[in-house]
Amino acid sequence: MSTLTLNVLGPLRVGVDGRPVRLTTGRLRTLLVGLAMSAGRAVSVDQLTRIVWADELPADPRRSLQTYAARLRQAVGGRSIETVRAGWLLHADPDDVDALRFERLLDAATCAPDPAAERDLLVQALTLWRGEPFDGEESSWLREAERPRLLERYLAARERRIDIDIRGGVAAEPLIAELEALTGQYPLRESLWVRLMKLLDGRGRPAEALRRYETVRARIAEELGIDPSLELRALYARLLAGKPTNGPQWHIPFPVVPRQLPPELPGFAGRRTTLDTLDKLLVNRRVERGSGVAVVTGIAGVGKTTLVLRWAQRTAADFPDGQLYCDLRGFDSHAEPVTPHQAIQGFLVGLGVALRNIPADVDDRAAMYRSLTAGKRLLVVLDNARSAEQVRPLLxxxxxxxxxxxxxxxxNGLVVSGGAQPVPLGLMPAPEARELLQNRIRLLGIRHDLVAVDEIVRWCAGLPLALAIAAARLATGPEPPVAALTSGLRDPRSRLDLLDDGDEASSVRAAFSRSYRAVSREATRLFRLAGLQPGPEVSLLTAASLAGMPVRHARQRFTELTDMHLMVETTPGRYALNDLLRIYAREQAEEHGV
Incomplete structure (x- = not known):
């Protein structure tokens, strides 16, 4: 097979066995670069479509991709591009793609045994840089996603190499000249100014360092309308006070790629519409038309975490800078919710910051987090959030x-004030619920008949948690397991008992209870009264009358219940419970005497 080389850290250069290859069509070049950035790994049709066209899609993207792929095979060799089940794959050694070799060397530098070895790897990586990545290419994906990410790694590597040189006693004047050039090229990168000002002060030139601060302060105010960072302002204050400036206020580490997502649960089924919605929000984010925050909400046990982990695994290639994950424990009955201060510490550790270097001050810690994540193609999953206040500092x-x-x-506060995109997740329709139950049963190796499966689906009311517990019951219950389970589920008095395997994390009743305890006492009373009504719905006026409260007050309590997904407003002023929540509401009514 021919040896294919691609250089993208500057104008595109393509070579086959040392012979230059010229590609004149812009989208043909973009397709090759998109495949090259994942050399040796399959790239899906959906991802290649986003790379090549963004939102200006042709009538038939798959056929257009096939046409371009055929033309690429003619240009770079028929065996270089292979059609695989997952999409297309470029057969090239990652080290023959300069951007991938650049990143491999940077990753290796983080594990170097000593500063000298680290510096050698950094210099090897920086030598590959010929100019602006993908210079001359018109793809919005390259321009808005890949280029900023590579540029961030390049600048971080330059800064790290400069830091090593400073600590190694390299003459200050060449480093000052280098930083002067870099601040001129990247005037809004404050970490460069910090290093320049410290070097000037260390050479006995504090007045020049103060002038540099005024230069960057005015530039930031003019272009961004904000003040300089906390670190830069603190350095300025030390210069004014005549105090030593050696040693940073906090250490920004060389970047690492976190992979914090928990494993995906087996047996996933359905949810195609919601997965597509998240895909579209990500595309909008890439073309700067979206906020970059999606809020997946739904009733307890509806499978929010399972869905998000599925989507995150499916789109991993879109986040080459890694994935951060935190279970915020917003509704945990045995532990306090995770504070933003605690969550940021876990994220900083994941990003490579040693515990001793994490600031104790809340604002400094948040500033470090923002600095390390700025401009990165990074996915952050904030699971089980309780409130918007818990989430905002982690964006x-x-x-x-x-x-x-x-x-x-x-x-709602995150949606209204933060521009987050709501992604509601409802109960599963019967076909998807059947597919989920069959997948779980198949994994457990249980024999079943379709009639029994449909009956179990009916009694589980489309709630994924209930379906998963029912499948586990089939694996451990008496013989014949399906008959015993369906018989018990038919009776509302035993249904929630059967959907409880003794573990609070795997109990429908416990899941409902955590939501129930999160609303006000007046709201729980309305919930219990609604569960006792004979029809499928209860009206606002009826509920207010039964509860003996003003209609306006009852509407506020119903809003609490619908916000927590304990009830659904089917039409204005009319509210309903699903079958399982109705059973739970009646249990609570009996326990509290209404």
Whole structure:
């Protein structure tokens, strides 16, 4: 097979066995670069479509891709591009793609045994840089996602190499000249100014360092309308006070790629519409038309976390800078919710910051988090959030990042004030619920008949948690397992007992209870009264009358219940419970005497 080389850290250069190859069509070049950035790994049709066309799709993207792929095979060799089940794959050694070799060397530098070895790897990587990545290419994906990410790694590597040179006693004047050039080229990168000002002060030139501060302060105010960072302002204050400036206020580490997502659960089924919605929100984010925050909400046990982990695994290639994950424990009955301060510490550790270097101050810690995530193509999953206040300090900035929040609370404050996109997740329709139950049964190796499966689906009311517990019951119950389970589920008095395997994390009743305890006492009373009504719905006027409260007050309590997904407003002023919640509401009514 021919040896294919691609250089993208500057104008595109393509070579086959040392012979230059010229590609004149822009989208043909973009397709090759898109495949090259994942050399040796399959790239899906959906991802290649986003890479080549963004939102200006042709009538038949798959056929157009096939046409371009055929032309690429003619240009670079018929065996270089292979059609596989997952999409297309470029047969090339990652080290023959300069951007991939660049990143491999940077990753290796983080594990170097000593500063000298680290510096050698950094210099090897930086030598590959010929100019602006993908210079001359018109793809919005390259321009808005890949280029900023590579540029961030390049600048971080330059800074790290400069830091090593400073600590190694390299003459200051050449480093000052280098930093002067870099601040001129990247005037809004404050970490470069910090290093320049410290070097000037260390050479006995504090007045020049103060002038540099005024230069960057005015530039930031003019272009961004904000003040300089906390670190830069603190350095300025030390210069004014005549105090030593050696040693940073906090250490920004060389970047690492976190992979914090928990494993995906087996047996996933359905949810195609919601997965497509998240895909579209990500595309909008890439073209700077979306906020970059999706809030997946739904009733307890509806499968929010399972869905998000499925989507995150499916789109992993879109987040080459890694994935951060935190279970915020917003509705945990045995532990306090995770504070933003605690969550940021876990994220900083995942990003490679040693515990001793994490600031104790809340604002400094948040500033470090924002600095490390700015501009990165990073996915942040904030699971089981309780409130918008718990989430806001954990949001990232810049076009590369994407945050997915899950909560049983609608988090309206995050949607209204933060521009987050709500992604409601409802109960599963019968076909999807049947597919999920059959997948779980198949994994457990249980024999079953379709009639029994349909009956179990009916009694589980489309709730994925209930279906998963029912499948586990079939694996451990008496013989014949299906008959015993369906018989018990028919009776409302034993249904929630059967959907409880003794573990609070795997109990429908316990899941409902955590939501129930999160609303006000007046709201829980309305919930219990609604469960006792004979029809499928209860009206606002009826509920207010039964509860003996003003209609306006009852409407506010119903809003609490619908925000927590304990009830659904089917039409204005009319509210309903699903079958399982109705049983739970009646249990609570009996326990409390209404």
């Amino acid at each position: 990232t900035s810049g076009p590369g990042g994407f945050v997915v929040v899950t909560s049983r609370n609608r988090l």
